[in-house]
Amino acid sequence: MSEKTNRYLLYAGFIVAVLPVIILRDFTPSNELRYLSIADEALRNHTFFVFTNHGVPYADKPPLYLWIIMLCRWLTGAHRMWLLSLFSVVPALVTVDTVDRWTVNEMGGESRAAARLMTLTTGLFLTAALTIRMDMLMTMFIVLAMREAWNIINGDSRCGSSRWRFPLWLFLAVLTKGPLGLLIPLTTTVVYLIIVRQPWLIKRLWGWTTWISFGGLTALWLTAVWNEGGSGYLYDMTVHQTVGRAVNSFHHKASVVYYLIHYWYCVAPWSLLVAGIIVKALGRGAKRNALQLFFLTAALSIVAMLSCFSAKLQIYMLPAVPFMTYSAAMFLERYSRCPWLRYALALPSAIIVVALPAVLIVRWKIVPEINTTAIVLASTVLSVIGIVALCRLFSANSHGRLLTTINILGSGILIAVFIGASALPRLNAYIGYSTICHEALTVASRFKTTDIRVWRMKRAENMDVYLHSPVTVIPSPALPLPHIATSSKSSSSDPATAPQPYVIISKANLLTWRGITIVARAGDNAVGVAK
Template sequence: MDAVHDDSQERRYFWFLMIAALVVIGAGIGLRDPWPSDEPRFTLVARQMFESGDWLFPRRGIELYADKPPMLMWLEAGFYTLLRSWRVAFLLPSLLASVGTIALVYDLGRRLWTRQAGLYAGAALLVTFQFAYQTKRAQIDPLVMFFITLGNYGLLRHFLRGPDWRAFWLGCFAAGLGVITKGVGILSLFLFIPYVVALVARFDGVTLVRGHVGHWLLGPVAFLLAIALWLVPMLLTAQAHSSDPAYAAYVNDILFQQTAKRYANSWDHGQSVFYFLPVIIGTWLPLSLTYFGTFPRWWAKLKARDARYLLPLGWIVLVLIFFSIPHGKRDVYVMPALPMLALVTAPLLDELLGKPWLRRLGLATLTVIGAALVAGGVLALTTHPKFAVNFIEQRGLEQGDTSIWWMAITIGVIQLALVATMRMKRAVTAVVAGMVSLWLVFSLWGYPALNASSSSVEVMQRTRELVPQDDQLAMAGWKEQNMLMYPGHATDFGFTVPWNEQFAAAAAWLQQDPDRRWVFIQDAVMGNCVDVAKATFVGTANRRGWYLIRAGSLVPGCKPGEDVNENGASGDS
């Protein structure tokens, strides 16, 4: 009877965890538009996909967009089809991916250890800073993390609690879905390496599946089938448009330039081989506070030949090595390892959370965060230091706008109040409440405060007001948020086209109908070829100044020089 009662209680805890995840990650949905750098790009592509009906070949303006497979854009466009609101639709894939990932690590923890371990795994993942920060954004990484975790889920069930062929095939199929989301979706298949090591070293708990060659071969079939869902119709359609070189370029770019070649010759975000060390310490707080306790215990479990630890830990190490090899690195690359870290930490937490040293570390972390936010907010309000002035200017906020600093003070006061009232006895609750309150306050307060300048919505609404309804607008040196937030149709001359070529095309376009045409242009693109006195300044957004120009504001005979010959695909902030 007690066992039945305990299971019922654990199930209630699970649903509470799911609701908490929906609240924390979903808070603020509908209160903001897509923010740079990546969100406006994917949402613009999704909107054009919906409007054109072409779901196989994404476009950014007039250009085919081959940087990423279309999975995220499909989902955004699909949710918009159902809800008719981009403000809601663009964040739903990340929300569902995050909740799904938490549910997967919970179920793995339950199957490999206990329901309590599953709850600890899900809760630890939810309150980890990088997980919440990234899953509250509309980027590809939360979605690919979900598919990688689903792949791990299926393979671990088969390897450690098998044979479970359906789980194995599901894991391989999920890896394929991960590939058509982002090439690194194949990472879950790295689990075969520690699995083989566990078999050779005779670890306890690993499933040795003899024979069944056909069952094993269905794994690669499932993997390739998932990829084929997108690849086959895309290739067939590209072949049907063989007379258009843009389609051949798209196929070559997305299949070769954006996968193996980009990994081998990564050029952006150059970092040292040790780049991820501070990432897994700083951005994986508060989970990283447990390292002092988990590392020796993991080592003991490995010496005891417990395969439940070897497979996830070995996979995490392989992921870190994989992303440390290329020159280009970003902190978000290693986020798919977080769910497995939470999983192998969870069964140790029941003991560790009672340790005084861990409780002190948790309270100290909250104190540092709270004190820093309060001090920074007070300084910004009273002395206007350089960091505050720069932040206001870069975000395009009004100089007298103090709401963002009051928000920082509020979050900081909450952290300090939790430390003061809960102390050592309830330190774990204080840390969890501190992380939850941070995201809730930022979402419900910060989103509305920062949205106008971060999304360019005010600049684009102002543009719409300045351009007469029957006149035509084009864009040069534009960013995705400009076209996305403009409440009307705008012509473009390409996005990756060098700025001086965009300017030349825009100038020619203006001359064709000087009385009815306008160009929305970034200040850096104009060079010396625009008489600023005859141009209309629209506003500042995303650290850039934006103007409206007409044929009469062009300097006769002027051609932009190399100083504005920047590629339109340069990174956003």
Template sequence: MTLRTPFSPRLEGWLLVALAVLLVGAGLGLRQPQNVDEERFLGVALEMLQNGSWFVPHRAAEIYADKPPLFMWAVAFFIWLTGSPNTALYLPALFSAGVTTAVLYDLGSRLWNRRIGRYATLLFLATYQTYSILRTGQIDSFLCLWIALGFYGLTRHLLLGPAWGWFYFSCAAMGLGIISKGVGFVPALMLIPYAYAVRKGWHGVVKMPGQAARWTLGLLVVLLACCTWLVPMVISVVRDGGPEGFAYIHEILLHQTANRYANAWHHREPIWYFFVNVIPQYWLPLVFALPWLIPAWRRQLSKQDGRVLVLLGWVLLVLLFFSLSSGKRKLYIFPALPGLVLVAAPLVPWLVRRWFQKRARAARFLPIVVVVWLGLWFARGFIEPVIEGDNPHKDLMQQAAKVTQGADLVLVNWREGHWLYARQPIVHFGFARELAVEQAASWLREHPGTFALVPDGLLANCFLPEKAHALGQTSRADWFVVDAQADNGLCRSEHPLEVYRFAWKQNVQ
């Protein structure tokens, strides 16, 4: 299959970027947050805009220490730019899609030729995981931007260099990736197969002996990029002097990084999880070609092609890195996908000749199949938001505000959607804090005229179900509004150590 174009290389690259934006951005104005991650990150960004706490993020007035803030900064910027939170949440991922597409086209063209660059971008845009990640409002969709830029800079330096400017560009991108999510350094894993290729004298890699000082300077660039958040964050914590701030530093720099990688407390999966449960589905249709690609890569490696060793070795190291962690989610390995399609793209012409050598008529329909496949992804972008409908928390919190007439609402075992779509002042005692229902009962007794939002599983502990007002189901629970009159008298608790009160100045649409 040969896809010839009459366009200049630059124009063709821009057209492929436009195609990526069109496919990934399909249905953008219809999408709403539909999971806890999207609700959380949108809420944190909105709270940043409201309270001005840019360096220490908050969730319903409580410090949010799970992730660094760069993604939330990006969402907040797009909210300010567009005035539409539901649109702004997905724009960082859309930007990532365009940049990653440009990176693949340019590297494919430079390492091989324009046709290979084109195939690399089309493989990327044809893959299932591209849409399952880049159509979401999650950190990993934004992380892809920095990893793609770090991957680009290192490839320009190691395989097409020496280009120290691109190396430092890559280091800066990795630093910004780290303050998006701690694993933003993974492009640096490329240095391992590169060092092996240089030592063994493989062709296709650039030798740079006697440059220890320049390599070391790259680490400084990474740290300086991280310091765009770390330094003002530490200054802010020290200036405030509160114990919560110092606890935040420990949580975000140690517990949520090294501790989480070594001993995750969520999403624990076996070491083979990605290879058995994720890749066969989410890397379709590319996985269908693996029985032919793997022997072909082996032959290229036997010829000591350093390009294949560095790119394929990096992909395998990324998979190994995430597989060794006890916590695994399907989106973690997405950063490896651009490297995989780039190393697979040069084999596409050979694969097509091998598959269709005796089926010339069938080969003519291959471009049509590609167009139809991409067209289906475009259509799905509009169909999914319609099928999903409105976020159920939105209707539930509107009902709660109506039932309580806008009075203070205590949240018990709450989820991010309750906070994001709150239409009245909310009170809570810490996210996922134990004894919250007992503390809520005491709070209602001490504050007449207030209400509590309680899930069905905890309702009878402290309240009379027959005096509760049912609202509906979200977050795998039925929710009820109660006031002090529903108190069954069974719950007594000490005054909570922390009480957080929060109200939106402007509701999410």
């Protein structure tokens, strides 16, 4: 089988593995449902550069990803999880394919196959590929920009066209997520050129062509923002959100060692392997060619730069992941005889072995609905794969055995995702609000009321995506007890003065505690009626 065929078979297998997830999963309340609500509001208001979330200006994100959501909503008439997920899954594959083709002269086919699988099954990368967020799209544009930067730095024959594509990818990255789309390529390339003692090439890469093209596109966008939202919105988007997050964040503030702490599970199950090889490759006397040094610089400079900012989230580290995994893969063959490599893979394999016992314990103690055939079968696959990987790992100490172990673990993770995803219809009530909102609409129709209120639910205002009308959010301590029937005949006989029922959505235990009869349930959430 040719290397090209092997590459595309992996991409096809990845799509098949995640397909049940993107078809069956509900939107999460934290960010996904908010993006949908903002897009709906923009469509109603006919605004395309200025966004609001229930009337409150939302200058937190640039417009490109919200445009995609608006376009999908306009084309299909609804928010389709499978369609929106394509704008995370496809960029993930484009990112891996770009880096893979970039390193074609640095590694053999087997090592690159392992690198592809490692990248796609890294915890942070796989999660981002299945999430309705703009981060994977931004990562794709950043990787494309850095590929063009490499061509320009090395005077590649495609350098002429790269000079124009480079600022375009930079602009699209900024239009997707914000300044990180510019700062990551800028930091990486400048640090790399200083390390290799070629600072004069900074002018070639970041010269007039780049800044005029990027600046012109940015100026057009910001002019449109100012025209639609005024100077106040423009200031909030460019200064308050950007400088505020970098210097003294009002959200997600964390210490400088944040990414060093969270790295271990974000890059799992390959975190020990990647970290160990990178440290070894950075050691004194280690031989590194230009591309290997560039990848190492990208991986480390991205994390270092992000650590200097006040606002920190695990997802911000996503652009560094493909450079981390491919850096490790480029040195894997050289260090394959090192005995510690086996243990770097043995520990995650051993953890995976306990997947089935862990699920059997959790299903009885925490979430009874996890007791499904799909979850048990998926955890069984993981446990078996972990055992097989351990047996392979210690059967020999050759480079081929390490690659085999990586392929076993990576393939097992994708198989487990495919099998376990079939349990999502039962778990969606714990993931999102779709099920409980549909129950609320049914109850409201039965009691002939349109008054639906929400009490003590996270991001409840964005339920309007499902309820198709504004949501009344009751202040946390303000929920009244159910009305007690009065002896006044006039109040009971006069429909105008009689209290009208309203539907309440909240946690089941909270409604029961308040003495409200639960009419419908979905997971931990419930619907009650106050009369």
